[in-house]
Amino acid sequence: MPSPWFKFLPQWLVVASLSLLLYPTSSIGASVKPPKIDREFRAAWVATVYNIDWPSKAGLKKEKQQEELINLLDTAKSSGLNAIILQVRPAADALYASNFEPWSPYLSGKMGLDPGYDPLAFAVEESHKRGLELHAWFNPFRAQTNFKNQVSKAHISNTRKDWIKRYGDYLWLDPGNPEVRDYTIRVMLDVVHRYDIDGVHIDDYFYPYPHPTNQKPHPFPDSDTFERLGRGDRDPWRRANVDEFIKELYFHIKQAKPWVKFGVSPFGIWRPGIPKGTEAGLDAYGLLYADSRKWMRKGWVDYMMPQLYWSIDSKGQSFPKLLNWWISENKKKRHLWPGIATDRVGDQRPAYEIQKQISIIRSASKGAPGHSHWSADSLINNQKGVQKLLKRTVYQSPALVPPSPWIKGEKPSSPAIAITPEGIGYKIRIAPQPNVRFWILQTKQGKEWKLQILEGTIESARIGPTEVIAFSGLGLTGLQGKAVIYTVKE
CATH class of the missing domain: 2.60.40.10 (Immunoglobulins)
Incomplete structure (x- = not known):
């Protein structure tokens, strides 16, 4: 030869x-x-839960699903993006050939039914062909969006009922159970080991968003877990559970493939009143038990993506004021790439608001800016002209994803x-x-x-x-x- x-x-x-x-x-x-x-992270979330972004509906033939995804990636590339954040585990199910969990019903219409191809493998290959990074997005603890949903026999709500808590309509994996945390990390590491992804991404669902009962938050039903494993007050114990999960996940990702980035997208306000004058109807620290500031300060993430979905001139939730607070708390100088609400472009929020927000992020970030659009559908379909506006202004030139000096x-x-x-x-x-x-x-x-x-x-x-x-x-x-x-x- x-x-x-x-x-x-x-x-x-x-x-x-x-x-x-x-x-x-x-x-x-x-x-x-x-x-x-230029160096800038330019991404869009591709939500598969409820078929928000892709596939357009459950039950499509694989060829149609692939056609839709290719069109999405082509448009993302031509729009000026360089990364996609694809939801691969909406509710203890999988949009890939999982060694642990059944196929997602958002593909075929029925949980556990093989779609005839591996969507994540396909997405990774097609993204890289176009010079796009692919970040795999997991929901770590949501087991079902509605307890009435039909699930397969292999679903975790059937195989490990002792791990599951019903909370309102949700079925939820109990973050206070160490076995649950270990299992969830194994699920994610399975993807890290077997797929050539560029990042692991989780969003703002840790303990569930409060379910109202008589206009008051209904407590998460983990009394048995707390009695068995808890110490001190329950709220700090819950935060410690989430802290431990974040820390261990980051450590194991870096052991497996150091170059795979780990990012979290928390609620955009760490706590009501911080920074001064900030108003919020939710205390993510006190009710979701997410101390996202701590994770950033400890260096347990490669990028933080706070969901800054408010407008620039909002009085109680000022976009630039919140952005500057997050930057000031970024002591380890990790990437800070906010999520922006492109889906809210309309009569009350013109497209140039998104253009201005991107410019503000660039000015404030000092060298390694970035952002992600919620969600892909609004950008790809040029909602109220936003995609074309960005292309002729802030996305005129292509950009590379910034390097991560600590890796x-x-x-x-x-x-x-x-x-x-x-x-x-x-x-x-x-x-x-x-x-x-x-x-x-x-x-x-x-x-x-x-x-x-x-x-x-x-x-x-x-x-x-x-x-x-x-x-x-x-x-x-x-x-x-x-x-x-x-x-x-x-």
Whole structure:
């Protein structure tokens, strides 16, 4: 079997064809350098619960589901996004081939029914083809959205009834039970080990949102668990349960794959009255038992995504005031990428509100900005013109996801490539390189530079006429390697 072509590449490559020459810029003393690429996390949540974003309804054939997802990813890419946060575990079910839990009914219409393909594997592959990160989104403790739902025999509410609490209409896995926490972490780690995801994401559901009884919150029914395992007052014990879950999950993700980011999207107000003057109808610290400030201060997350769904001029919930508070509490300098309520664009909230919020985040973030749209449907379907507005303003240029300096990683080596003329353009052959997530291709024609983000496993790429080619690798932790640069001479 002949040796691969890339084994014989010299340190630099000159390709000649007729009157056309490609030179490494260093060989001719050129000073052409590609422009620096913007860094910003630009994501959208893709909710599968109730078929909010995808698939459009349960029971579609796999081909139609895949077609819808491809259209969503294509539009996300063309809109300027670089990441998708896909809900893969809405309620102790799975939108992937789980080793623990049954297939989600939001795929087939019936829990446990195989959809005929692996949606998460498909989503990862198709996202990476388009230069998009894929973050797998889990609901850790919600077992069912309604206790009346039909569930399969394999569902946790049947196999471990002792773990389940009914709370209002919900069925809930008891966070106070260490076996529950361990099980939930194993479910997530199964995905981390078997799928090439870029992040693990959980939202704001820890202990459930209060269920009103006679206009008063109904207590979560964990008295038996507290009597058996609790110490001191119940509220601090509940917070400690959630703290332990967050800490252990982060630790185990980093043990398995250090480059996989872990993010949490808590309620956007840590506590009512903080910062001063903030009003809130919910105390996430006191009722969901989520001390999200502590997790950020301890460095138990790679990114925090507080749901800042209020407008800029809101008096009791000021978007910039809340954003600045979260930034001030970010002592470990983790990524702070707020969630923004793109779905609320309408007559009372014009599209330019979202544009302004993104600009405010950029100004306040000092180097590694980011945000996520709730949710994909509103952006993808250009609700009240918001997608087109963002594309021609704040998303004019593509961006790479910011690196995470606290995660150890190495820059990719300079790539080994071979460039040959093909038609009116060129073909680039690429030698494989480990730990490259994406290839960064920058080309210059006249005064204009163009950027393409290519999948890290591709073997070749084709480009049109160009004067300069710059090619570099982007590592799993977001570090960009040194580019090889070629100048075309006619």
